[in-house]
Amino acid sequence: MSPQQVGTVEVDGNEIRVTNPDKLLWPEAGITKGMYLQKLVLLAPYLLRYCRNRYLTTIRYPDGVGGKSFYQKNAPSPLPPYVQTSQKEGIRYINLDSVSTLLWLGNLAALEFHPSFEYIGGEEPAEWVLDIDPSTEDEPRLMEAVAMIGETLTGMGIASVPKTSGATGVQIIVPIKPGYTFGELRRVGKFLGEYLSEKYPDLFTIERLLKDRGNRIYVDYVQHAAGKSLAAPYTPRGRAQATVSTPLTWDEVRQGVDLKQFTLFTVDERLHKYGDLMAKQKKQSLDTILEFVR
Incomplete structure (x- = not known):
């Protein structure tokens, strides 16, 4: 990977590594990873409201839409220090509670965010x-x-x-x-x-x-x-x-x-x-x- 394909963005004092910003994540729509991360910043105040303090499942598309995808419940390793997690039934879920965590997941080509119906540590439906x-x-x-x-x-x-x-x-x-x-x-x-x-x-x-x-x-x-x-x-x-x-x-x-x-x-x-x-x-x-x- 050439140096031009790796960069960092700073959010709330956290440095988020961005790889391959020109990679097409939605090829038919012409949306690159760099464009996607910009959209996530815009969506963050709304999306985080419904993901924060819930057990998160993501769907990742490492080769973009049209390529292979997989569901991820367990948090990948290593984790940046700003990413919060919570254990449930042997699974270490990510708590999507910050813009930094959202962009970190976006860089991993997490294109979909599926939160649990209950809050972390609770049993009642939200x-x-x-x-x-x-x-x-x-x-x-x-x-x-x-x-x-x-x-x-x-x-x-x-x-x-x-x-x-x-x-x-x-x-x-x-x-x-x-x-x-x-x-x-x-x-x-x-x-x-x-x-x-x-x-x-x-x-x-x-x-x-x-x-x-x-x-x-x-x-x-x-x-x-x-x-x-x-x-x-x-x-x-x-x-x-x-x-x-x-x-x-x-x-x-x-x-x-x-x-x-x-x-x-x-x-x-x-x-x-x-x-x-x-x-x-x-x-x-x-x-x-x-x-x-x-």
């Missing part, structure tokens, strides 16, 4: 998440279906925020007050999924096996569990278009917005326009619906 997963790559009914779920939640007295997965689906996030268990939220999710599947049997399913879903849209309430993870709000994704998992307004959902338009190229303007749509939603009480489900 929020309630429904994963709305189409059975086909381009599902024209997806946004209509998501809008229907949002309206159903509103009818149950629950405010929520939809976000693109950055891939093919949408997640619906419900910020919740402390004190609930994963088991309680799973019961509410099961109730909602069964209600939707019975009322709109040609549109929704709670069938986990892809082969048994047909062309129906899967309401996944099971993924939301302790020890599991999901793409964070504002994480980039290892997709050719360099899409970013992006919170939406319900008006955008009803208008059938195109999921692929939210990318590393467009995220700057969107954040300037809307700020963090997730942070604007107040934490909800689910006591009434839980009592009903019981």
